[in-house]
Every structure is written in C-alpha cells, then in structure tokens.
Amino acid sequence: MPSLGNIRRSFAPWEDPAAKPYISFQNVTKRFGTFTAVENLSLNVYEREFFSLLGPSGCGKTTLLRMLAGFEEPTEGELYLDGQPLKGVPPHKRPVNMMFQSYALFPHMTVADNIAFGLKQDGMAKPERDERVAQMLKLVKLEQFAGRKPHQLSGGQRQRVALARSVAKRPKLLILDEPLGALDKKLREETQFELMDLQQELGLTFMIVTHDQEEAMTMSDRIAVMDKGVIVQTGTPAEIYEAPNSRYVADFIGSVNILEGKVTPAGEGRIVLDGPDGRITGAVRDGAPATGETAWFAIRPEKIEIGRTPPEGAVNRLEGEVWDIAYLGDMTIINVKLASGTVVQAATLNRFRLVEDPIGYEERVWLSFNPDSGVVLRS
Amino acid sequence: MTLLSAIRSRLVILIPYVWLLFFFLLPFMIVLRIALSDLEYGSPPYTPQFSLSDGWSGIWDKLSTLDFENFAFLVGDSLYINSYLSSLKIALISTLFTLAIGFPLAYGMARAPDRIRPTLLMLVILPFWTSFLIRVYAWIGILKQEGLLNQFLLWLGVIDTPLEILSTNTAVYIGIVYSYLPFMVLPIYSALDKMDESLVEAARDLGCTRIGAFWKVTARLAVPGVLAGCLLVFIPAVGEFVIPDLLGGSGTLMIGKTLWIEFFNNSDWTVASAIAIILLIVLVVPIVWFQNAQAKAAEAGK
Amino acid sequence: MNARWSWFNITSVVFGFAFLYLPIVLLVIYSFNESRLVTVWAGFSTKWYGELFRNQGLLDAAWVTVRVAFISATVATVLGTLAAVSLVRFTRFNGRTLFTGMVYAPLVMPEVITGLSLLLLFVSINFARGFWTVTLAHITFSLCFVAVVVQSRLVTFDRSLEEAAQDLGCPPFQAFMKVTLPVILPAVISGWMLAFTLSLDDLVIASFTSGPGATTLPMKIYSQVRLGVTPEINAVCTILIGVVSVGVIIASILTKTREVQRQRDEQAAFAQ
Numbered sequence: 001m002p003s004l005g006n007i008r009r010s011f012a013p014w015e016d017p018a019a020k021p022y023i024s025f026q027n028v029t030k031r032f033g034t035f036t037a038v039e040n041l042s043l044n045v046y047e048r049e050f051f052s053l054l055g056p057s058g059c060g061k062t063t064l065l066r067m068l069a070g071f072e073e074p075t076e077g078e079l080y081l082d083g084q085p086l087k088g089v090p091p092h093k094r095p096v097n098m099m100f101q102s103y104a105l106f107p108h109m110t111v112a113d114n115i116a117f118g119l120k121q122d123g124m125a126k127p128e129r130d131e132r133v134a135q136m137l138k139l140v141k142l143e144q145f146a147g148r149k150p151h152q153l154s155g156g157q158r159q160r161v162a163l164a165r166s167v168a169k170r171p172k173l174l175i176l177d178e179p180l181g182a183l184d185k186k187l188r189e190e191t192q193f194e195l196m197d198l199q200q201e202l203g204l205t206f207m208i209v210t211h212d213q214e215e216a217m218t219m220s221d222r223i224a225v226m227d228k229g230v231i232v233q234t235g236t237p238a239e240i241y242e243a244p245n246s247r248y249v250a251d252f253i254g255s256v257n258i259l260e261g262k263v264t265p266a267g268e269g270r271i272v273l274d275g276p277d278g279r280i281t282g283a284v285r286d287g288a289p290a291t292g293e294t295a296w297f298a299i300r301p302e303k304i305e306i307g308r309t310p311p312e313g314a315v316n317r318l319e320g321e322v323w324d325i326a327y328l329g330d331m332t333i334i335n336v337k338l339a340s341g342t343v344v345q346a347a348t349l350n351r352f353r354l355v356e357d358p359i360g361y362e363e364r365v366w367l368s369f370n371p372d373s374g375v376v377l378r379s
Numbered sequence: 380m381t382l383l384s385a386i387r388s389r390l391v392i393l394i395p396y397v398w399l400l401f402f403f404l405l406p407f408m409i410v411l412r413i414a415l416s417d418l419e420y421g422s423p424p425y426t427p428q429f430s431l432s433d434g435w436s437g438i439w440d441k442l443s444t445l446d447f448e449n450f451a452f453l454v455g456d457s458l459y460i461n462s463y464l465s466s467l468k469i470a471l472i473s474t475l476f477t478l479a480i481g482f483p484l485a486y487g488m489a490r491a492p493d494r495i496r497p498t499l500l501m502l503v504i505l506p507f508w509t510s511f512l513i514r515v516y517a518w519i520g521i522l523k524q525e526g527l528l529n530q531f532l533l534w535l536g537v538i539d540t541p542l543e544i545l546s547t548n549t550a551v552y553i554g555i556v557y558s559y560l561p562f563m564v565l566p567i568y569s570a571l572d573k574m575d576e577s578l579v580e581a582a583r584d585l586g587c588t589r590i591g592a593f594w595k596v597t598a599r600l601a602v603p604g605v606l607a608g609c610l611l612v613f614i615p616a617v618g619e620f621v622i623p624d625l626l627g628g629s630g631t632l633m634i635g636k637t638l639w640i641e642f643f644n645n646s647d648w649t650v651a652s653a654i655a656i657i658l659l660i661v662l663v664v665p666i667v668w669f670q671n672a673q674a675k676a677a678e679a680g681k
Numbered sequence: 682m683n684a685r686w687s688w689f690n691i692t693s694v695v696f697g698f699a700f701l702y703l704p705i706v707l708l709v710i711y712s713f714n715e716s717r718l719v720t721v722w723a724g725f726s727t728k729w730y731g732e733l734f735r736n737q738g739l740l741d742a743a744w745v746t747v748r749v750a751f752i753s754a755t756v757a758t759v760l761g762t763l764a765a766v767s768l769v770r771f772t773r774f775n776g777r778t779l780f781t782g783m784v785y786a787p788l789v790m791p792e793v794i795t796g797l798s799l800l801l802l803f804v805s806i807n808f809a810r811g812f813w814t815v816t817l818a819h820i821t822f823s824l825c826f827v828a829v830v831v832q833s834r835l836v837t838f839d840r841s842l843e844e845a846a847q848d849l850g851c852p853p854f855q856a857f858m859k860v861t862l863p864v865i866l867p868a869v870i871s872g873w874m875l876a877f878t879l880s881l882d883d884l885v886i887a888s889f890t891s892g893p894g895a896t897t898l899p900m901k902i903y904s905q906v907r908l909g910v911t912p913e914i915n916a917v918c919t920i921l922i923g924v925v926s927v928g929v930i931i932a933s934i935l936t937k938t939r940e941v942q943r944q945r946d947e948q949a950a951f952a953q
Contacts, residue, residue: 070847071844071847092853092856093850098844100845104845108864118849391766395764398821409801410798486690490686491686502701502702504929506701509705510882510899510921512884516708517707611789615789619791621903655798
C-alpha cells in the first residue's frame with residue numbers, strides 16, 4: 001500500500017504499542033462556570049515529539065496547555081507527566097516550562113536576568129548559572145544583547161529571549177503558546193526552522209499551540225486538530241492533509257473541494273456518490289458508508305486536472321465554466337462553476353514560463369480526478 | 380505550602396476588608412445609633428449609653444428609648460430643610476458653571492498639539508495636589524471689599540463703588556467652580572482624548588457641518604466623561620464645609636456647615652448625626668450611580 | 682484626537698488656566714509684600730518668611746502634619762495595594778459587593794460625614810483623641826485613593842508575567858513580590874504621593890478626629906484665616922505650594938524622561 005505524502009518517517013513512537021507516553025491526558029474535562037472549554041479529552045504525547053495543537057481561537061487548545069503547565073486544574077479526568085499524576089502540583093513545582101504568547105518577558109530585568117530567573121529560583125550557583133546563561137544567549141544568537149532590557153529589543157529578538165528563558169532550566173517538556181504569532185511572515189518562516197533545530201539539538205518534547213496550519217504542518221511530528229473542546233483528529237501532517245476524517249479537518253487544513261451525494265456501493269473498495277453535481281466515484285479506505293447515506297467527497301485543488309476536451313478514460317469528470325482565475329506565480333488557481341452552481345477549485349503548477357493559449361475566463365472546461373485522489377467523508 | 384499560600388491570599392483580602400469594616404462601616408452604624416439617641420449634657424453628650432453590665436433586659440430597655448425624635452426635629456425646623464435645599468441648589472448651579480468652563484478647557488486640551496498636551500494635563504492636575512484650603516483662602520484676598528478684584532475693576536473704571544462679593548453666595552459659587560474644576564476637566568479630557576479624530580472627519584465626509592459633527596459625534600462620545608465629571612463635582616459640593624465657611628456669609632446655608640456648627644458650636648452630637656444620616660440618604664442615589672460607573676469602568680479596563 | 686487647534690480652543694485653554702492659576706500666583710506674589718495690609722503692595726520683602734520660622738506654634742503644627750502624612754501614606758499604600766489586588770484578582774468572594782462599595786464610597790463621601798463618623802467611633806471605643814486618631818482617620822480615607830490608583834494599573838498588568846515567574850519555579854507570593862510589584866511600582870509610588878498630599882491638605886477630617894496636642898497645619902492655618910488674611914499665612918501657603926509643586930513636577934519630569942527614553946529605545950530596537 002502506498003504511503004500518504006512523500007515522507008518516510010523513522011521516528012514514530014505513536015505507532016509502537018509498547019512505547020510509554022510522556023504526557024497523557026485521560027478523559028480530561030475543563031469547565032469554566034457553564035462553559036465547557038475541554039470535553040472528555042484523551043491524548044498521548046511521546047518523548048522527543050514535536051506535537052502541535054491546531055484549532056481556531058476558543059477551541060480549548062490554550063486551556064489544554066495551561067492545564068499542563070498548572071495554571072488550570074482539570075474539572076474531571078487525570079493528567080500524567082512521565083507516569084506521574086500532576087493533580088495538585090502547583091506550576092512552580094512542575095518540570096515543565098512554557099513560552100508565553102505575549103513572551104511575558106520581565107520588563108524590569110535585563111535579557112541575562114530574564115534568562116537567569118528560573119536558574120536562580122532553583123538555587124543554581126552563580127558561576128554555573130552565568131555559564132548556562134551565556135550558553136543560552138549563544139544558542140539564540142543574542143550574545144551582544146545580554147545587558148539590554150526587553151523594550152530595547154525587536155519582536156524577533158524578544159521571541160528568542162523568551163525561548164532561551166524557557167529552555168534555560170533544561171525542562172524535559174517545553175510548552176509553546178502561539179510562539180510565532182507576533183512575528184511577521186518572513187521572520188516566522190525562518191524561526192520555524194530554528195525551533196525545529198533547537199528541539200532536535202536539545203532533545204526536548206515540544207507541545208505547541210497554534211492557529212496557523214502551515215506552521216503546524218511545517219514543524220510537527222504530529223498534529224491534533226481541535227474544535228469546541230474536543231480533538232477531531234490526531235495524525236502526522238500528511239495524514240491530516242491527505243486523509244482528513246471530517247469536513248471540518250479537511251476544510252481547516254489547506255483548500256478543499258467538497259462534493260455531496262447519496263451513497264451506492266461500486267465494488268472493489270469504491271462507492272458512488274449521486275449528488276447535484278453528478279456522479280462521483282470515490283475510494284473508501286476503511287468503514288464504507290451504508291447505501292443511501294449522505295456522504296462527501298473531499299478533493300484538494302492540486303489533485304484536479306483541468307482541460308478543454310473531455311478527458312478519455314477518466315472515472316470522474318465534471319463540466320463547467322471558468323469563473324475566476326488567480327495567478328499566484330508558482331501556481332494558478334482556477335475556479336470552475338458547474339451546472340449545479342457549485343464552484344470547484346483546481347490548481348495547476350506553472351512549470352513553464354511561456355504557455356501557448358492558456359485557459360481564459362468563461363471558457364467551457366472539463367475537470368477530472370481519480371477516485372484515489374480524494375477521500376470519502378461521513379461527517 | 381499550598382495551605383500557606385491559600386492563607387496568604389485570604390489575608391490579602393481580609394486585612395483591608397477588616398480595616399474598612401472597622402473604620403468605615405462600623406462608624407456609620409455608630410452615627411446611625413447616635414442619631415436615634417437623645418441629647419444629654421455629659422460626656423459623651425448623648426443617651427442611652429450601652430454597657431455589658433446592663434444585661435440583656437437592660438440593653439433592651441435602652442434600645443427601646445432609641446427613636447426618630449432627632450429626625451422629626453430636623454423636619455420640623457425650616458433651618459435644616461432650607462440647608463439641604465440650599466446645598467443642593469448651590470451644588471447644582473456650581474456644577475453647571477464648572478461644566479461650562481471645564482468642557483471648553485478639556486476640549487481645547489484634547490485638541491492641543493501632541494507636544495504640549497502632557498504639560499497641559501500636568502497643569503490641570505497640579506492644583507489638585509496643592510492644598511484645597513490654600514486655594515480657597517487665595518480667593519479671600521481677591522474677592523473682599525478692598526480686595527484685588529475690586530481694586531482692578533475700580534482702576535479700569537468699570538465700577539465706582541466696590542462690589543460686595545465675599546460673604547455672598549456668588550463667592551461660594553466661584554470657590555466651588557475653582558476648587559472642583561480639575562475634577563470636571565480630567566474625566567472629560569480622557570473621554571475626548573480617547574476619541575478618534577477620524578470619527579469627526581467621517582461625519583463631515585457624510586455631510587455634517589462642523590457644528591453638526593461636534594454635536595452628533597464629539598459631544599455624544601464625551602457624555603460618560605461629562606457625567607463622571609458632574610458627579611465628581613456635585614457630590615462633594617453638596618457636603619462642602621470649607622468653601623461656604625470661608626467665602627460665604629451668614630446668609631449662606633449649606634448642610635456641611637450646619638453639621639459643623641451643630642457639632643462644634645452647639646455640641647449637639649445627636650442632631651449632627653441625624654444631619655449626616657439625611658445627607659447620606661440625599662447623596663445615596665448619585666453615589667451609587669457613580670460607584671456603578673466606576674465598577675463598570677474597572678470592568679471595561681480588564 | 683488630533684486636529685487643528687482653533688482660536689476658540691486656544692482661548693478656552695488660556696482662559697481656563699488663567700482662572701486656575703491667577704489666584705495662586707497672586708497669593709505667592711503677596712507673600713513677598715512688605716506691608717501687613719495684604720492687598721496694598723508696599724515693596725518686596727521676605728520678612729514674613731522670617732517671622733514664620735519664629736512662630737513655634739506653626740512649626741509644631743507643620744511637624745505633626747508631616748509625621749501624620751508620612752505614617753498614614755505608608756500604611757494606606759500597603760492597605761490600598763492589598764485592596765487593589767483583592768479587587769482585581771479575586772473576582773468572587775463572599776461580600777465582594779460590600780468590599781467594592783467600601784473602597785469606592787470614601788472617594789465621594791462628604792468629608793464632614795467621614796470625620797464625624799470616625800470621631801464617634803473613637804469616642805465610643807474610648808480611644809484618646811490626638812495624633813493617632815488623626816493618623817488612623819487619614820489611613821482610612823486615603824487607602825481608598827491608593828486602591829483606585831493601583832487598581833487601574835493592575836488591570837492592565839499582563840498576568841502572564843506572573844505566570845511565567847511561577848512557571849520558572851517561583852511560588853505565587855514570591856512571583857508577586859519579584860515580578861508584579863516592581864512592574865506596578867510607579868503606580869504604588871504615585872498612590873503614596875497622593876495619600877501623602879491628601880493627608881497634608883486635610884482640614885475637615887483632622888478637625889473632627891484630632892485632640893489636644895495634635896493640631897495639624899491646615900487646622901492652624903484655618904484658625905488664623907478665620908481672623909483674616911495675613912501675609913504670614915500667605916508665606917506658609919507659598920512654601921506648601923512650592924514643596925508640593927516641586928515634588929509633582931520632578932516626579933512627572935522623571936516619568937516623562939523615562940517614557941521618552943523608552944520610546945527612543947523601542948524605535949532603535951525596531952530599526953535594527
């Protein structure tokens with residue numbers, strides 16, 4: 001069976017049933033008054049994993065982190081870190097450090113004092129502490145800024161100080177709350193790779209919260225997609241992208257076309273969806289929907305072929321009119337309006353500089369795709 | 380450890396709470412109880428006195444001697460009624476004058492160039508830090524018969540005989556407006572300062588005249604500031620003592636002054652307490668209103 | 682808001698400030714008047730200031746006032762800060778409404794009522810009136826002002842700073858002392874200064890709660906003012922105004938330079 005995406009992984013403790021989870025949420029519920037922020041959630045994260053919690057704001061991902069750091073106690077359920085229950089352990093006694101969204105740098109202390117804060121708290125002797133601080137400053141390339149106050153730094157530098165401070169105590173687990181949210185796009189992309197390198201170098205477990213799907217895709221070993229206090233899907237970036245388990249996940253990560261229809265089986269692990277847009281044949285991996293049930297076929301724009309003539313031998317083909325064209329440089333997105341009124345998005349890679357007779361507005365075109373290129377979703 | 384920090388966090392609330400209960404709330408209870416007592420010449424000058432040696436029945440007997448006699452006395456004597464009414468009238472008129480002077484000042488400050496605005500703000504706050512008594516006193520030398528204002532006006536030739544201003548209600552109005560002006564200016568200024576000038580531009584763009592835009596946008600958005608300012612002037616002005624005492628005349632009736640006289644000159648603690656209770660009742664509505672506004676502002680600040 | 686500064690605006694500002702400052706300026710000028718008749722200018726002289734320093738009663742009163750102000754401001758700052766922390770951090774506890782009410786009410790309470798009620802308290806618990814009763818009374822009303830000043834700073838305080846300290850191994854109380862307090866310190870200091878000047882200025886509450894041997898400066902000034910305007914009083918007032926103004930101006934210049942420095946640093950940081 002071909003694998004999803006094109007990354008071969010050597011690090012995948014979550015596939016090993018004997019591996020012991022490093023962090024374990026067991027049926028955790030957190031309520032604030034009548035509002036339920038996290039509902040009956042279970043999750044295992046393994047040592048040295050780069051794990052992302054992804055979701056829109058208010059989905060409960062930050063609450064999850066704050067429970068891990070000790071700023072909130074679960075209303076129900078248990079939390080374990082390295083096999084030890086965390087219930088009742090105050091934040092300052094947890095072997096976990098957090099990098100805050102606002103960075104939370106102490107404004108009245110210098111960069112060096114900020115980094116040394118946790119070490120001092122541990123009673124580390126001064127020579128050792130100074131050495132560690134110097135090491136941290138080197139790690140984040142801020143050696144010459146040791147004596148500055150936070151307000152004398154740029155946004156990117158502040159972010160790195162916050163990072164240095166949170167790893168200075170060599171925690172086994174680092175929690176990062178939207179660590180790159182305040183940076184501009186270019187700096188964010190650079191920092192993503194720096195974070196990954198750092199995680200490798202220090203051998204830490206990272207648990208990161210973000211609402212930026214690209215960020216999560218770039219950095220993570222695994223991603224959990226959250227919605228309204230529950231985890232909708234957990235998986236590697238490729239699993240989440242290529243095999244979403246619901247329309248919510250498919251729609252949240254990247255662009256997707258969703259076509260609706262009633263199910264009829266078509267044999268050989270295939271089903272046919274009859275809907276307003278026509279008949280669509282899709283492949284089913286596990287758990288085929290029942291006949292007559294409503295299901296959805298989700299397909300990414302880059303997996304749709306577009307042409308002027310009806311494609312020969314294609315299992316799925318749809319005819320429509322070009323509605324919008326967006327030229328993005330590396331690719332071109334074409335929106336095609338079907339007879340049913342549904343707009344389907346197709347993306348073509350611009351591999352040649354000069355194209356003879358490109359597709360234009362209001363042309364009649366044919367879209368085609370393989371049953372294996374998309375997924376059949378039941379919710 | 381957690382127990383200790385739990386105790387600590389309780390103490391954070393408990394210390395100021397107990398302090399205020401003892402030095403703020405309890406004194407009011409005592410005022411109320413004395414307002415219900417009878418005047419007696421002695422020390423302290425009221426009766427009944429409670430003491431533990433009386434036993435329950437003794438205390439009960441004494442409790443039954445508490446009555447509303449003092450309040451009846453206040454209602455029956457036109458001096459007190461007039462004091463209250465006159466206080467309210469003086470406070471109201473002064474508040475309006477303060478608004479009339481304070482609003483243009485705050486508006487002018489809010490529109491001043493960025494460079495000088497902090498200085499202007501400090502200049503408004505500065506008098507607030509200097510003694511109230513001194514600022515009222517400064518007006519005596521200006522307003523009296525042979526004072527600086529009369530000298531100036533005589534010199535200008537505007538008047539032939541000195542005006543009688545000191546020891547009249549006019550002097551009290553001037554004193555209140557002067558003393559409380561910063562209280563009016565600051566909330567209005569902060570409301571106007573927060574306002575985005577592009578709102579006025581948008582109103583003008585949509586066809587408002589300059590004055591129309593002022594009324595429909597600027598003035599509307601300043602309303603919370605104006606209300607806060609008016610309450611901050613009106614409430615303390617009603618109970619004012621120093622200004623009517625130093626600037627007003629024998630004809631100036633204000634309840635704060637009446638209370639002072641009852642207490643210090645007539646040594647009538649029971650009537651003074653009753654006056655305080657009624658003054659408080661008169662002020663309860665604006666005070667509660669102000670408190671809610673404060674609490675809301677604090678909430679919004681979060 | 683930033684628009685054209687019209688003539689109307691300029692006029693109202695100039696007029697407003699003239700009204701605010703002219704009486705004080707006149708008072709200061711006439712404190713240097715040679716003549717005993719305060720309203721007739723008879724040449725420059727500093728003799729009234731000399732007189733002042735020979736007036737033992739006035740000096741005693743000044744000393745009492747400064748001590749009362751110092752003690753009451755300090756205690757009020759501690760209590761007021763605790764009250765502010767309670768108001769901001771503990772949004773739910775028994776009697777919070779009453780507590781909030783007790784913190785805000787003294788801000789607008791007529792002084793005669795506060796003074797009378799405290800006096801009656803001291804009488805009924807047989808507490809001898811004097812220095813300490815005035816001090817206790819001043820603590821009580823100025824702690825509310827401190828609470829409001831500190832509270833307004835605390836609501837904008839980023840709580841994640843305190844959480845970061847805890848996360849790095851600080852117990853909650855230490856985190857407050859090491860991180861929160863240094864950050865809100867400017868507000869606490871201005872709370873103290875406010876409490877100090879409130880106590881320095883107060884006449885009404887002190888008159889009610891004071892006793893023999895504890896005459897404060899405002900009480901002394903008041904008793905003399907009732908007899909009429911004298912250049913000596915003008916001189917006392919000038920000194921008081923001078924001390925307070927210099928204090929406030931220095932404080933605001935310090936804040937301003939720090940602010941300017943900070944903005945410059947920030948611009949420099951982002952220009953890198």
